[in-house]
Amino acid sequence: MTAIRNALLGGALLATFAIAGVAMVAFTWKNTAPQITENQRHVLTSRLHEIIPPEAHDNDLLDDAITVQDSERLDTTAPVTVYRAYKNGAPVAALFTSVAPDGYSGPIYLLVGIHADGRIAGVRVLSHKETPGLGDPIEIERSDWITGFDGKALGKPALEQWDVKRYGGVFDQFTGATITPRAVVRAVKNTLIYFEQHRDEIFARQ
Amino acid sequence: MNGSNYSSIISNGFWTNNPGLVQLLGLCPLLAVSGTLVNGLGLGLATTFVVLFSNLAVSAMRKFVPAEIRIPVFVLIIASLVTTVELVMNAYFHELYRVLGIFIPLIVTNCMIIGRAEAFASKQSLPRAAADGLAMGLGFTAVLIVLGGLREIIGRGTLLDGAQMMFGPEAASWRIELLGADYPGFLLAVLPPGAFFGLGLLIALKNDIDRRFAARVAVAVATKQVPAA
Numbered sequence: 369m370t371a372i373r374n375a376l377l378g379g380a381l382l383a384t385f386a387i388a389g390v391a392m393v394a395f396t397w398k399n400t401a402p403q404i405t406e407n408q409r410h411v412l413t414s415r416l417h418e419i420i421p422p423e424a425h426d427n428d429l430l431d432d433a434i435t436v437q438d439s440e441r442l443d444t445t446a447p448v449t450v451y452r453a454y455k456n457g458a459p460v461a462a463l464f465t466s467v468a469p470d471g472y473s474g475p476i477y478l479l480v481g482i483h484a485d486g487r488i489a490g491v492r493v494l495s496h497k498e499t500p501g502l503g504d505p506i507e508i509e510r511s512d513w514i515t516g517f518d519g520k521a522l523g524k525p526a527l528e529q530w531d532v533k534r535y536g537g538v539f540d541q542f543t544g545a546t547i548t549p550r551a552v553v554r555a556v557k558n559t560l561i562y563f564e565q566h567r568d569e570i571f572a573r574q
Numbered sequence: 575m576n577g578s579n580y581s582s583i584i585s586n587g588f589w590t591n592n593p594g595l596v597q598l599l600g601l602c603p604l605l606a607v608s609g610t611l612v613n614g615l616g617l618g619l620a621t622t623f624v625v626l627f628s629n630l631a632v633s634a635m636r637k638f639v640p641a642e643i644r645i646p647v648f649v650l651i652i653a654s655l656v657t658t659v660e661l662v663m664n665a666y667f668h669e670l671y672r673v674l675g676i677f678i679p680l681i682v683t684n685c686m687i688i689g690r691a692e693a694f695a696s697k698q699s700l701p702r703a704a705a706d707g708l709a710m711g712l713g714f715t716a717v718l719i720v721l722g723g724l725r726e727i728i729g730r731g732t733l734l735d736g737a738q739m740m741f742g743p744e745a746a747s748w749r750i751e752l753l754g755a756d757y758p759g760f761l762l763a764v765l766p767p768g769a770f771f772g773l774g775l776l777i778a779l780k781n782d783i784d785r786r787f788a789a790r791v792a793v794a795v796a797t798k799q800v801p802a803a
Contacts, residue, residue: 378643385647389654396658400665407668497676500606501765509673 412494416451418508419481419490420461425453429463436570441562442466450570459484459571462563465494468555472547473497476506480559484571491517491556496548503548513540513549522560530557580705587709594717594773595780599686603677604718605769609729612736614722615715616670617677620663622711624655625687629695629707631655636696648691656682670739686714721772729764731757 409430416429432454435447442448448467453460461483468476476496481489491514493506505511516539531537532550539553563570593599600621608614631651639647660678663671671678681687690710695703726733731753737745751757762768 374640374642378640381639382643382646382650385650389650392654393657393661396661400661403665404661404668407665411668411672495672500675501609 415479415492415494416463416481418492419463419479420453425455425460427452427454429453434570436562436566438562441558441565452571454571461489462570463489464559464563466555466559468551470547470551470554471496471498472503472545472551473499476548476551476555478552478555478559480556482560482563484567486560486564486567487519487521488517488556488560490515491552493552498548499545502542502545505542505545506548506552513542514552516540517556522557522564527557530554580702583702583705584709587706587711587713588716589713589780592713592717592780593686593689593710594714594721595777597686597689599689600684600714601773603680603684604714604721605766605773607674607677608718608721608725608769608772609764610726610735611719611723611733612670612740613673614718616667616740617674617681618711618715618718620659620674620678621681621684621687622708622715623659624652624681624684625690625711625714626704626707627655628652628687628691629703630700632691632695633698633700633703636698644696645688645692648688648696652687652691653682667740669736673736673739686710717773717776721769721776724772724776725763725768727752729760729762729768731759 413430420429429451433449433451435449436442437445437447439445442464446467449465451463451465453463461481463479463481466478466480468478474497476498477494479492479494481491483489492508493514496503496506498504498506505513508514525538529536529538530553532539532541532546532553534541534546535550537553539549541549587593591597594601594604603617603621607617628648628651632648635647656679659681660671663674663678690706694706698706723733726735731751733750733752734745734748737748741748760768763772
């Protein structure tokens with residue numbers, strides 16, 4: 369009898385701790401969520417402005433966004449956000465939140481900026497879980513590897529050279545990490561192809 | 575290690591039983607984020623916060639939590655605290671949060687925290703548990719700072735790079751170019767093996783200091799025993 373009573377007491381105690389823990393986390397979440405959203409918006413805006421400087425466009429990038437979906441070219445079933453930059457009503461660039469699904473430790477979230485004429489304005493990594501010290505030179509803070517995409521376009525280099533050097537491409541791999549840069553190169557290439565095929569729809573304003 | 579007074583609790587945390595240099599607990603974050611001084615400081619303080627409050631909570635409930643369910647209770651407490659810290663850092667130290675990345679949620683797996691809960695806080699009064707949590711956390715932070723500083727100087731030739739992530743924009747100027755702007759950097763110190771070498775050297779240094787100290791005490795005792803030699 370006491371065994372059952374003890375088990376029940378123990379269970380009740382555990383449940384109490386679980387409820388208290390969840391309550392604490394929920395309370396913190398409720399109080400930090402607006403700030404976290406604001407931070408993410410701020411980080412995103414400054415990232416967008418690294419690729420397309422504020423003076424190159426005259427619209428609000430975060431508000432002038434559309435979502436597109438193409439599970440083949442954009443490598444994800446989730447909708448991809450496209451921020452569009454215009455100046456005096458003319459399209460300047462499109463910035464895709466592309467995903468490289470085949471990173472070494474999960475998807476790598478990218479921001480791919482493409483000028484209206486199809487040249488890459490710049491690429492940045494938004495978030496990733498690659499191995500620290502090996503895969504993280506894709507971050508602009510750690511190396512300038514990612515700036516190697518600037519000015520590239522479809523056919524410049526040729527489509528089959530959109531790969532890391534080990535596989536006959538033009539992009540550097542990292543010491544000890546080939547999968548990570550390869551995933552990024554492939555995602556950028558696919559985004560370019562998608563852009564090429566849908567340019568007019570992307571820039572058409574509702 | 576039931577030290578009889580507070581000074582021994584504190585010296586345990588910082589030196590005698592230091593989590594980083596003696597217990598060798600929490601090595602994964604210790605080795606992974608000690609690439610720069612500021613990263614080390616950030617993770618060290620976050621860990622200190624968690625171990626302090628987990629010690630307090632564990633000590634406060636030590637009388638009425640049966641031994642059979644104490645481990646799941648510890649895990650619940652630590653997981654809730656770490657999630658809270660993660661949310662707060664995401665909100666108020668967003669840049670540092672982004673740099674430390676996965677290692678903030680991984681504080682939950684730092685054996686030092688559950689180790690102190692089980693070995694110390696669950697048997698001790700509130701103030702003693704708090705002192706132990708603070709001493710262990712800051713001792714861990716100290717190792718992170720020294721190792722981070724060492725690797726930053728050797729690997730990048732700078733010190734306090736990225737201080738603005740913790741102390742606001744004006745701290746960006748705290749960055750010191752110790753070895754000149756054209757220092758080529760030493761990749762090994764930045765990469766994980768550098769952390770192992772660095773930690774190994776620090777442990778050796780600590781053992782050497784301990785040995786010399788013990789030898790000096792032995793000499794002092796010996797001379798006392800032979801007066802006016």
